[in-house]
Amino acid sequence: MPVSFQPASFRPAWFAPAWFRRLLCGLCACLLAGKAFAAGPSEVAISDRSLWPDRLDTPAAFDRASRAELLSFGHALLDSEHLDDATLAARLHLKQVDHAAVERLRERWWQQLARNYALASRDCAADPLFCAPPEAAADFRRAAQFFTAAPTSVYAAWFADAAHFDRVYLDELLRLAALFPRTSSEVDVYSAQESQDGGLADRQFLLSLDDGPTPAGGDTDRLLAVLRQQHLHPQYFVLGEPLQARARAGSATALATLYADMCVGAHGWTHTSHSRRPDWQDSVTNTLSLIRHDMPDSYVALFRPPYGQRRADSGSFFAGQRVGVLLWNIDSQDWNGKTSAEQVRQRVLSLMLLWRHGVILFHDIHAKAQTALPWLLAQTASSGVVWQDCHAVPAPPHG
Numbered sequence: 001m002p003v004s005f006q007p008a009s010f011r012p013a014w015f016a017p018a019w020f021r022r023l024l025c026g027l028c029a030c031l032l033a034g035k036a037f038a039a040g041p042s043e044v045a046i047s048d049r050s051l052w053p054d055r056l057d058t059p060a061a062f063d064r065a066s067r068a069e070l071l072s073f074g075h076a077l078l079d080s081e082h083l084d085d086a087t088l089a090a091r092l093h094l095k096q097v098d099h100a101a102v103e104r105l106r107e108r109w110w111q112q113l114a115r116n117y118a119l120a121s122r123d124c125a126a127d128p129l130f131c132a133p134p135e136a137a138a139d140f141r142r143a144a145q146f147f148t149a150a151p152t153s154v155y156a157a158w159f160a161d162a163a164h165f166d167r168v169y170l171d172e173l174l175r176l177a178a179l180f181p182r183t184s185s186e187v188d189v190y191s192a193q194e195s196q197d198g199g200l201a202d203r204q205f206l207l208s209l210d211d212g213p214t215p216a217g218g219d220t221d222r223l224l225a226v227l228r229q230q231h232l233h234p235q236y237f238v239l240g241e242p243l244q245a246r247a248r249a250g251s252a253t254a255l256a257t258l259y260a261d262m263c264v265g266a267h268g269w270t271h272t273s274h275s276r277r278p279d280w281q282d283s284v285t286n287t288l289s290l291i292r293h294d295m296p297d298s299y300v301a302l303f304r305p306p307y308g309q310r311r312a313d314s315g316s317f318f319a320g321q322r323v324g325v326l327l328w329n330i331d332s333q334d335w336n337g338k339t340s341a342e343q344v345r346q347r348v349l350s351l352m353l354l355w356r357h358g359v360i361l362f363h364d365i366h367a368k369a370q371t372a373l374p375w376l377l378a379q380t381a382s383s384g385v386v387w388q389d390c391h392a393v394p395a396p397p398h399g
Contacts, residue, residue, distance in 0.1 A: 042093055044333050045169035046343045047350040049379075051158040059384035060127050062203075062353070066120040067130040068155070069162065069353040074113050074144025076166040077106065080174065088178065092171060097178035105177040105188060114140040116356045119202050165350060172331075184275050186308035186327040186361075191315025194325040197358035199394045204357050204386045206393050207234035207373070208328060209364040210267055210304060213246050213258070223364045224258065230377055235326065235390040236262055236364070237304040240269035240287035243294070252294040263390035264291050265302030265326070275309040281317060288323065302326050302395065324395045329358040334368040345372035349379055 056062050080088070089097050114137035124131035129151060132143050150159035176187035186196060198206050212220040227234060236259065247255055266287035274280040284303050292299040301323045308327055318325055330351045334344045348360060362369040377387065 041172045041175060043168050043171070044336055044338050045165050045172060045347060046339065047165040047346050048161050049346045049349055051161050053154045053158065056379055057382045060123055062383035062385065063120040063123060064127055064129055066353045066356060067117060069350060070113055070117045070120065071130060071144050071147040072159070072162040073166040073170065073354055074140060075147045076163070076170045077109060078141065078145055080170060081106065088174065092175045092178055094175065094178055098180060098182065101180045101188070102174065102177045110137055110141065119356060181312055184309045184312065186329070186331070189327070190312050191318070193315050193318040193323070194327060196327045196329045198326060200357045200388060202357050203384050204388045205352060206359045206388045206390065207232060207362065208237065208304070208326070208359050209234055209362050209369070210237045211271060212236065212238050212364040213242055214365050215246065216250055219367055219370070220364045221258065222367070223370050226370050226373065230374060232373070232387055233261055233263070233389045233391065235300070235302070235393070236264045237267035237302070238264055238287070238291065239267050239271055240283070240290050243287070243290055247294055256295045256297065259295050259298045262298055263300045264295055264298040265300050265304065266291060267304050268306055271306045273307055273309040274305045275311055280311070284323065285321065300395070326359065328361040329355055330360040332360060332362050332372070334366050334372070335363050339368070341368040341371045344368050345375045348372065348376060352380070352385070
């Protein structure tokens with residue numbers, strides 16, 4: 001089906017063990033704290049990449065798929081701007097929204113999407129599909145506005161699936177934006193000590209893994225075996241309590257061997273929100289000290305707050321400690337009981353095409369990453385994507 005939008009000024013060519021105690025404590029804390037903890041989305045955005053009719057076996061093919069994802073998400077973002085605050089709150093199942101935060105983040109998303117679209121459109125002369133190289137952010141907005149039909153029938157099934165995926169995914173982001181900064185999350189930063197995308201370049205992605213370690217022989221060990229087979233060196237964020245328990249059950253030497261060649265930062269002593277925790281500074285420093293003592297060769301001065309929640313005034317503390325805060329811009333949702341490993345990998349690939357670089361959140365205490373990651377590597381093997389070594393990622397500035 002041809003696309004019929006050709007304004008005169010714009011004519012594109014197409015268009016009980018420790019882990020159980022931690023889990024129980026986390027659930028209890030969540031119930032006690034209420035909205036201090038960002039609840040998972042009522043619906044998780046899941047895409048079906050099998051509906052995309054082309055392979056991703058070249059950089060040009062990656063760019064074509066990226067342009068399509070960007071336009072589809074841009075159309076959903078533009079539609080959301082027509083909603084007043086009350087309607088948006090109802091759509092997001094919230095009592096109210098922080099209007100200023102939503103508008104600020106919408107504008108930032110538009111800027112990022114326009115930059116990404118320009119990057120994905122560099123070879124449009126050779127591949128004009130989904131291509132209308134923008135000269136300014138307003139040109140991308142116009143392209144997204146008129147992206148209302150699949151350019152040919154072969155993309156029709158993908159188009160319908162993408163429209164639903166992007167609307168649901170946008171609601172995930174808008175919900176975080178609407179609650180920020182009352183409920184902090186990964187959706188925005190507070191200071192120069194914080195980073196969402198790791199400062200990575202186009203097509204560069206850093207895998208990050210939270211919440212471990214599991215007891216010996218558990219999912220942490222199984223995933224590390226998979227990562228070594230794939231020659232991946234991700235960024236780990238571990239919890240102090242299970243790390244200490246594992247060292248006592250085995251040895252610090254065994255831990256150092258387990259995480260050899262990986263990067264290990266702190267996720268706090270226990271998996272509780274650091275936005276209200278009275279001893280949050282000790283939670284950070286004690287965990288970092290334990291990592292540095294037991295695994296000096298893997299230690300990095302990085303912290304990731306559980307749930308992405310931290311205090312708005314924490315920047316001076318992290319600057320003084322010379323510790324960076326690394327958030328994420330791609331949430332695999334592998335922690336969510338509503339998702340399967342198959343759905344997780346489909347979702348992550350679509351978000352890689354949309355954001356084109358950044359930090360991907362997985363959890364090594366769940367088994368989903370063990371099957372999702374080899375598939376993602378295979379899908380992107382010839383696409384120009386670089387899975388960045390954690391040792392090469394620039395740390396956030398320390399003030």
